[in-house]
Amino acid sequence: MSERSIEEDGLSSDDRAYYVISDLHIGGDEQLGEIEFEHELVAFLERLAATDEPVELLINGDAFGLWEFTELDGVEKFDRLEATYPDLFAQLRATGEEIPITLLPGNHDHELAAYDEYVERFAAYNVDLVQDQSITRPVGDGVIHFEHGHQRDPNNRIDDWGNPHAKPLGYHYNAEVTSRAGQLSDRGRFDWLSDVQAVTPTEWLPLWLLSKYVYREMNPLLRYALVPFLFLFNLSSLLAILVGLDMAGVYAVPIDAVRSFLGAFGLAGTAAYGFLAANVVVAGLALLLAVPLYLIQHDVKRTIDRFGLFDAELTVDAERPYEAAAEEIFADSPETAVFCYGHTHRPDSKRVAGGLLVNTGTWLKRLHRLDGVTGLLPPVFYPTYQLAAVRIAAESDGIAVSFEPIEKPTPAPDELTLTERLLTLGRKPNPTLPDRRVVESTRRPTPSTPERAE
Numbered sequence: 521m522s523e524r525s526i527e528e529d530g531l532s533s534d535d536r537a538y539y540v541i542s543d544l545h546i547g548g549d550e551q552l553g554e555i556e557f558e559h560e561l562v563a564f565l566e567r568l569a570a571t572d573e574p575v576e577l578l579i580n581g582d583a584f585g586l587w588e589f590t591e592l593d594g595v596e597k598f599d600r601l602e603a604t605y606p607d608l609f610a611q612l613r614a615t616g617e618e619i620p621i622t623l624l625p626g627n628h629d630h631e632l633a634a635y636d637e638y639v640e641r642f643a644a645y646n647v648d649l650v651q652d653q654s655i656t657r658p659v660g661d662g663v664i665h666f667e668h669g670h671q672r673d674p675n676n677r678i679d680d681w682g683n684p685h686a687k688p689l690g691y692h693y694n695a696e697v698t699s700r701a702g703q704l705s706d707r708g709r710f711d712w713l714s715d716v717q718a719v720t721p722t723e724w725l726p727l728w729l730l731s732k733y734v735y736r737e738m739n740p741l742l743r744y745a746l747v748p749f750l751f752l753f754n755l756s757s758l759l760a761i762l763v764g765l766d767m768a769g770v771y772a773v774p775i776d777a778v779r780s781f782l783g784a785f786g787l788a789g790t791a792a793y794g795f796l797a798a799n800v801v802v803a804g805l806a807l808l809l810a811v812p813l814y815l816i817q818h819d820v821k822r823t824i825d826r827f828g829l830f831d832a833e834l835t836v837d838a839e840r841p842y843e844a845a846a847e848e849i850f851a852d853s854p855e856t857a858v859f860c861y862g863h864t865h866r867p868d869s870k871r872v873a874g875g876l877l878v879n880t881g882t883w884l885k886r887l888h889r890l891d892g893v894t895g896l897l898p899p900v901f902y903p904t905y906q907l908a909a910v911r912i913a914a915e916s917d918g919i920a921v922s923f924e925p926i927e928k929p930t931p932a933p934d935e936l937t938l939t940e941r942l943l944t945l946g947r948k949p950n951p952t953l954p955d956r957r958v959v960e961s962t963r964r965p966t967p968s969t970p971e972r973a974e
Contacts, residue, residue, distance in 0.1 A: 535574055537913035538657060538664065539924075542580035542862030543882035545628060546608075547601050548588030551714040552702030555605065557883050560907055560926050562611045569615040576657070577619060580862050580880055581626025581668025585717075587694040588628070588702065594684070595637045602641075609645050616646020623649045626863065627670035627678065627690060634684035653681055660914030662857030662959075665849050669863030669879075672841040676863075693722070709736055710935065715903070718885040720865050721838070728887070731898040735940045743939060838864045846877045857919045857959045858912055867906055869921055869954035876921055876959045880910045885931065888949040900940045904930045908953050918960045923953040 541564075546555055555561070568577055589597045602609055615621060623642060625632040632638045633651040642649040654667035670676040676690035698716050705713035712732050719728050734743065846859035850873045860878045867881030887901040907926035912919065936944070 535914075536657075536659075537573055537575045537911055538578055538659065539568060539575055540578045540580055540666070540860055540880050540910040540912065541883065541908075542626070542668065542880040543582045543865055543884065544579070545582055545585045545588075545717055545882075545884055546605065547597070548585040549590055549699045549702040551705035551711055552585060552588050552699065552717070553604055554711075554714070555608075556885070556931070557905070557907060557928060558605070558608060560928055561883070562607060564909065564926055565611045565615040569611075569618040571619070575619050577615070577621045578655075578657075578666060579621070579623045580666055580860065581624050581670070582628045582862065583623060583626070584629040584632075585694075586629045586631045587691055588699045590695055590699045594631070595635055595641065597631070598638060598641050612647055613645040621647045622655070623647050624655060624666060624668060625649075625651065626668035627673075627676040627688070628694065630678055630681075630686065631684060633682045634686075651682065656856070659857070659912060660919050661855075662914075662919050663853065663855045664858045664860055664912055665853075665856050666860050669842060669861035672845050672861075673863065697725075712736055712935065715885060715887070718865075718882075718887050718903075719901075720887075724889065727889075727898060728901055731901055734898050735900065735937045838866065842877060842879075843870075843872050846875060847873045850875045858921060860910065860912070867908060867923060867953055869923070869957050871957070871959075874959070876919075876957055878910060878912075878921055881906055881908055881923075881953075883907050886951065888951070890944055890947055890949070897943065900936070900944050902940075902944055902949055903932055903935055904949060904951055906951055906953065915958070918958040920956060920958045922956040925953055 544557075544561070547553055565577075568575060584597075584601060586597050589600065592600060612621065623632070632649055633653075636651075639649045639651065653671060654665060657664045657666065670690075671678070673690075675693075676688050678686045678688055680686045701713045701716040705711050716725070716728075719725050842859075842861060842864075849856055849859055856875060858876045858878060859872070860880065862880045862882070864879060865882035865884065865886070866879055868877075868879040870877050883905075885903045886906055887903055889899045890902055891899045905928040907928050908923045909926065911922050911924055914920075932941075932948070
């Protein structure tokens with residue numbers, strides 16, 4: 521906390537409640553510059569400015585998408601942000617006059633740590649930019665550890681902190697893939713490609729692209745023509761199973777009755793019977809092939825997992841590195857009660873080694889994968905918002921961590937096609953934020969099994 525805020529308010533910093541947000545990803549090339557939550561963010565800042573409670577706002581990394589500006593360099597990116605979002609910066613200035621605002625760089629806005637001029641520019645809007653990788657704040661008789669979390673991710677770790685030329689693998693992905701998506705997004709039937717930032721884990725990207733092609737970019741006539749084909753295939757598969765049971769003597773299929781029924785329609789019925797019989801043969805062969813192929817695929821996957829062939833730097837565990845980091849911090853600094861980070865876009869709260877490990881989530885969309893009900897269509901990626909601010913404060917029962925939701929309706933009705941809405945009937949996701957948790961003010965670094973909030 522800055523000396524200005526403590527001296528002006530005449531309060532000890534550990535008397536404050538801390539509000540924490542992260543992963544806003546504001547800014548970027550072309551369509552990436554659209555902030556769908558700007559109204560909610562400004563309203564949140566207005567609410568903090570009007571509170572009578574002593575608070576500090578911490579923006580815990582990736583507030584801005586500086587990696588996604590590919591045609592600007594250095595502090596030129598601040599000029600673009602300032603010109604694009606005047607209402608947001610005006611509200612930062614107004615809120616910063618009432619409460620302290622601290623900004624910590626993440627990986628997407630690592631350049632904030634590389635140019636000292638950023639400190640001066642943000643100070644003009646009453647935002648205290650701290651160019652360190654992590655900070656701490658006192659709360660009650662404990663301490664909160666804040667870091668963005670990218671240093672625990674080998675794809676985004678920046679070893680030469682503050683070097684403007686440091687470019688981990690994640691930088692190249694965002695500069696080549698994410699920024700390009702922002703430049704091309706307006707060419708689609710709907711501005712969906714810019715949502716590439718919300719696709720997590722990154723391994724889902726090819727499947728997400730296939731899904732959006734089928735449900736959004738494919739010619740509607742072609743897409744709807746697939747419906748009777750899929751119905752016929754599923755019907756043929758069912759009949760093939762019944763025929764197989766008949767041949768095995770398990771269940772007698774009334775083949776003669778079906779032939780007689782269709783024969784009553786003359787030549788057309790006979791043709792329909794022949795067509796259906798051919799489809800049953802094809803579906804039966806497909807089912808027969810599916811069994812060994814599934815077994816082979818399952819065995820190959822087990823072999824790959826056993827040898828760890830995919831456990832490379834591209835595959836990142838989104839949980840264990842942060843649990844290990846929290847255990848280390850809690851052991852080295854027993855006064856630390858809360859380890860607060862972001863980066864993975866997954867709001868979470870769990871007990872680790874006697875303290876609390878807290879992820880602040882993201883203000884971007886969250887895409888929930890719902891696999892196709894037929895098994896032949898790609899999954900639907902159902903969009904929702906989980907906007908929230910984490911509140912950390914000393915209360916009578918200890919140091920309390922709670923998620924305060926910020927309401928924003930799901931964009932699904934506007935963004936999903938009719939086909940996607942039909943395929944997700946009765947299966948809409950209902951994501952919830954973690955429950956309130958409390959850690960005793962006097963911590964004892966006793967290791968324990970992580971316990972996830974229900």
